[in-house]
Amino acid sequence: MTDAPELRQRLTEDWLAVLIGLVIFSLALVSLTGSDLLGWIVATSVWSDPAKALGTVSKSYVDLGGPLALVATYVALTAVLSAGAKVLRLPVGKFALAFTAVFWIAYASWFVGSNAYLAVVTPADLKKFGIDWSLKLTNEGGFIVALLVGLVIANAFPRFAEWLKEAIRPELYIKIAIVILGGFIAVAVVGKLNLASSLLLRGLAAIVEAYLIYWAVVYYVARKWFGFSREWSVPLASGISICGVAAAIATGGAIRSRPAVPVLVSSLVVIFAVVEVLILPFVAEHFLSHEPLVAAAWIGLAVKTDGAAVAAGGITESLLLAKNAAEGINYQPGWILGTTATVKVFIDVFIGIWAFILGYIWTNHIDKREEAERAKVGEIWQRFPKFILGFLLTFVIGLLLALTAPTDLAPKVTVAIGEANSLRVLFFLLTFFSIGVLSNFKKLWEDGLAKLAAVYVLSLFGFVIWVGLVISWLFFSGVTPPLVG
Amino acid sequence: MSDANLKTELKTAPVEPLLPIELLLIKTSLGIGVILLIILGVISRAIG
Numbered sequence: 312m313t314d315a316p317e318l319r320q321r322l323t324e325d326w327l328a329v330l331i332g333l334v335i336f337s338l339a340l341v342s343l344t345g346s347d348l349l350g351w352i353v354a355t356s357v358w359s360d361p362a363k364a365l366g367t368v369s370k371s372y373v374d375l376g377g378p379l380a381l382v383a384t385y386v387a388l389t390a391v392l393s394a395g396a397k398v399l400r401l402p403v404g405k406f407a408l409a410f411t412a413v414f415w416i417a418y419a420s421w422f423v424g425s426n427a428y429l430a431v432v433t434p435a436d437l438k439k440f441g442i443d444w445s446l447k448l449t450n451e452g453g454f455i456v457a458l459l460v461g462l463v464i465a466n467a468f469p470r471f472a473e474w475l476k477e478a479i480r481p482e483l484y485i486k487i488a489i490v491i492l493g494g495f496i497a498v499a500v501v502g503k504l505n506l507a508s509s510l511l512l513r514g515l516a517a518i519v520e521a522y523l524i525y526w527a528v529v530y531y532v533a534r535k536w537f538g539f540s541r542e543w544s545v546p547l548a549s550g551i552s553i554c555g556v557a558a559a560i561a562t563g564g565a566i567r568s569r570p571a572v573p574v575l576v577s578s579l580v581v582i583f584a585v586v587e588v589l590i591l592p593f594v595a596e597h598f599l600s601h602e603p604l605v606a607a608a609w610i611g612l613a614v615k616t617d618g619a620a621v622a623a624g625g626i627t628e629s630l631l632l633a634k635n636a637a638e639g640i641n642y643q644p645g646w647i648l649g650t651t652a653t654v655k656v657f658i659d660v661f662i663g664i665w666a667f668i669l670g671y672i673w674t675n676h677i678d679k680r681e682e683a684e685r686a687k688v689g690e691i692w693q694r695f696p697k698f699i700l701g702f703l704l705t706f707v708i709g710l711l712l713a714l715t716a717p718t719d720l721a722p723k724v725t726v727a728i729g730e731a732n733s734l735r736v737l738f739f740l741l742t743f744f745s746i747g748v749l750s751n752f753k754k755l756w757e758d759g760l761a762k763l764a765a766v767y768v769l770s771l772f773g774f775v776i777w778v779g780l781v782i783s784w785l786f787f788s789g790v791t792p793p794l795v796g
Numbered sequence: 797m798s799d800a801n802l803k804t805e806l807k808t809a810p811v812e813p814l815l816p817i818e819l820l821l822i823k824t825s826l827g828i829g830v831i832l833l834i835i836l837g838v839i840s841r842a843i844g
Contacts, residue, residue: 509843516836523829527822534818538811541818575802676817762806782833786840 332490461747
């Protein structure tokens with residue numbers, strides 16, 4: 312029998328995300344038996360009268376009322392995540408206090424973002440809310456508000472940002488969200504499996520591009536043009552090319568770099584991811600609104616870190632669906648976000664293998680080590696991002712349920728997974744806010760880091776974004792999400 | 797090692813020349829990458 316300390320040691324943040332995501336997904340599925348266990352979660356509508364903004368995700372809990380649903384959601388999330396903090400051996404009291412601040416600030420941002428002047432998109436809705444203008448950010452503009460509030464805290468109130476740090480865990484939040492997202496995507500693609508499998512094939516191009524094209528070029532630029540050492544260039548190239556923080560740390564570890572090196576590189580990755588999240592979805596809305604899946608793949612390839620990329624995919628989906636809806640084209644939701652997430656997950660799958668290849672070359676040929684210290688095949692599994700297993704599991708279960716459910720039960724599958732998805736949105740929100748709080752732009756001007764930042768700017772804005780756009784265009788142009796109905 | 801030391805190191809570290817095996821890694825990656833992209837492109841066009 313495994314004792315508690317050993318279990319704790321094994322239960323990393325990755326596995327914890329899988330566990331929490333699967334628990335939420337399972338609770339949602341219980342509603343298929345007639346017991347709605349997640350219907351009390353708070354839902355926020357676009358509002359002009361704040362009293363009408365809050366509600367519950369299920370009508371069966373409508374008597375609870377919006378404000379109480381919000382408190383219940385806060386209590387439930389705090390309890391679950393505090394238990395997770397205990398498993399990770401974090402100070403639970405400090406975590407719960409910091410999470411309380413994180414939750415309420417993030418939710419306040421979401422509430423503000425749902426205001427009609429920020430969110431309304433169509434002329435019909437402008438009329439409905441009795442307003443004559445709007446920023447047209449959609450109701451997911453709350454993500455942007457949360458990110459901006461986080462940035463203000465990071466840059467203007469660094470002591471408060473430091474106090475919040477126990478609960479600033481964007482990687483945990485986004486991994487939970489991605490596990491839940493698997494089921495949501497399954498329900499979205501059912502009935503269109505040919506299109507979905509065609510998109511999966513096209514998604515393979517993203518893996519080739521990130522690992523074999525981007526990495527090689529960025530590594531060369533860092534080594535040859537900027538004169539960085541191998542120890543710095545590997546995590547830097549991985550951070551810019553593959554998948555931000557996770558790849559920088561995995562490949563840095565594989566070549567036996569000092570732990571502080573990929574960590575310092577990661578701090579840059581997050582800052583640039585924020586810049587991309589604030590810009591690229593709006594660029595995609597402006598230039599790629601008629602090629603929504605090109606936009607989706609491009610976001611997945613260009614925005615680094617899972618959190619920022621998948622979250623940016625969510626914003627891009629909202630913006631593109633709204634813009635197309637205003638032109639009378641109603642695409643089914645889920646496909647744009649699903650494509651971005653799939654591209655990102657595909658790329659993540661190979662982090663362990665790429666780290667092993669680099670580790671093998673480094674420990675055998677470049678920085679030769681004793682036999683015991685050389686890279687071993689077992690490291691592939693060790694560095695594999697485990698949350699992907701949770702994503703695959705919820706996807707397969709969601710797909711099987713949607714495909715095999717009797718006619719009377721099929722709509723309930725969609726509703727059940729929709730309830731889990733409402734928590735996915737909240738985890739996205741926590742991710743956006745956390746990324747903002749981690750992004751202290753003053754770091755960019757510090758000695759030494761400016762040179763790292765220069766490689767990043769040159770590679771990202773001079774190469775990665777444009778090549779990503781070309782490849783996304785070549786593989787995804789002309790393919791559009793199914794229309795509603 | 798502290799962040800401050802790492803930043804100083806970034807400014808002052810001597811240049812390490814590119815080894816043949818690094819160049820081989822870069823060229824092989826790019827070569828295989830371009831070939832695979834072409835193959836995937838052809839397949840994805842073929843299946844529409």
